Amino acid sequence: MKTLREDLRTLAEQAPTVDLAARAVQGARRRRVNRLVVATAAALCVISGGGVALLQQISPAPQILLTPPETTVLPLPGKGIGPVEQAYRPRCRSNGGPCAEGVWRIVTREGDTYELAEAATGPLAVTADGRRIAYYSSKQRGIVVRDLASGRMWKAPLKQPEEDFAVEYTLRLSPSGLRFVVSGWGGRREPNKLVDVERKTVTDLAAGWWPVSVSDGSGPVVLAKPYDMTSQVWVLGHDPITIQDFTYYYSALAPDGRTLVRLGQTVDRNRKPMVRQDGSIVIFDAIRGGRETRIPISGLPEGLAPSLLGSWLNDTELTVLAVPQEPNGPASVVYAVDVRTGESRELFALRDDDPFVVPGLIR
């Protein structure tokens, strides 16, 4: 392996010289100020909310600590849980020591946070309406789908070893969660399967195609395959079409069963990176191809840029995740964007954790 070591060292010597100390301290100061502002606001809320109670107490005033409020996390109950807003795995906070992979946490639209102890390995996916989750169960050796309100569970008729999720993978759910594509690459097995947990069927999909969108029942399944400067989009049952972008940034299939949206981008070979997203969405017919409509997204605050697309909220609105363009920018926010006008409206902000899951987001 001497040659590989030597070649890696030679390649590493190409790294440019940098001087990042001042910029890093500046960034850390900004983060600190932001945190203190949030903590002070939280403390003020506590003071004003509990003001009456405090006045009735004769004992000395309690000490006010300027620390952010801790998240209360409960084990996920078997049923009776409302729709999910987002999910995340807590970021490792250890100082250089070993850091075990954390379990998934689910945040409901009502603001409650629950921990899903059974989903220690692999993916978690949430249906676009937030009502069902799917995750890998080591005990079942496969994906299970769970209705959060009723507690009903469906087991996938496909056994998968944990190693399928030690590499790159995607779990793409249909709106009901009862049909999904699970695919993986970079490992020994590289599965690419369409699974129906209600009908108990498993269908092999062509290798090398990435799942974009899955509909319920016998509805359309959309796959994509990127090439150097183009991509192919394939609605199963039709011929694949070619689009003039290398991209993975698609929406779910629209309610009309044929319209797909992707993030707009420009390519300049003299620029690094050569491909940049341009803040627009491109609407196209995933079955026939041909004419495309490009709409600039408006209403995003400065410092945030569209990064991923998701499910459709209705016939004209699509979810879009906007992320900070600078490492220390504002928090990522999920918006609804009107595909006819490009106008956006804020839905909710994401926690600063990664990996994260937003119901219906295509990533």
Next chain:
Amino acid sequence: MDRYEGFHEFVRARQQSLMRTAYLLTGNAHLAEDLLQTVLTRVAAHWAKLADGGNPEAYARKALVNQTISWRRRKQVELPGAELPERAESGQLHDEATVRRIALHHALAQLTPKQRAVIVLRFYEDRTEHETAQLMGVSIGTVKSQTNYALSKLRALAPQEVYR
């Protein structure tokens, strides 16, 4: 007292070494700089704790690896650069080292971020399987299997180099 006392010295002493690792992990100078700045900002934010008995460099290296894996999608917009011209600017043929370097650069770009991280940690930083597993937050079995996949891919992608 300055909250960041000693941080500038740490960065001055270690940033170039960290930058080389960041460059190998991302394969792109701009992304590497972006990645390292993000990580150093985090180090600065925790500097008081790290300087007081912590290990800032270990923290930074672990954060580099984890951050680069979570930037998977960003990496995918990086397209392969132009093909190696047959002759260098002087009109001479490229030397063997340059050809090998560019071939490896292209081959690494085809690996998944986890495979790339395993190769960098095991064969550039000379980490043991145990250390690599700790840095990546995965099991030793995953490190072994990812190393095997990555090496097979490199052999297929850069056959002239025959990394065995």
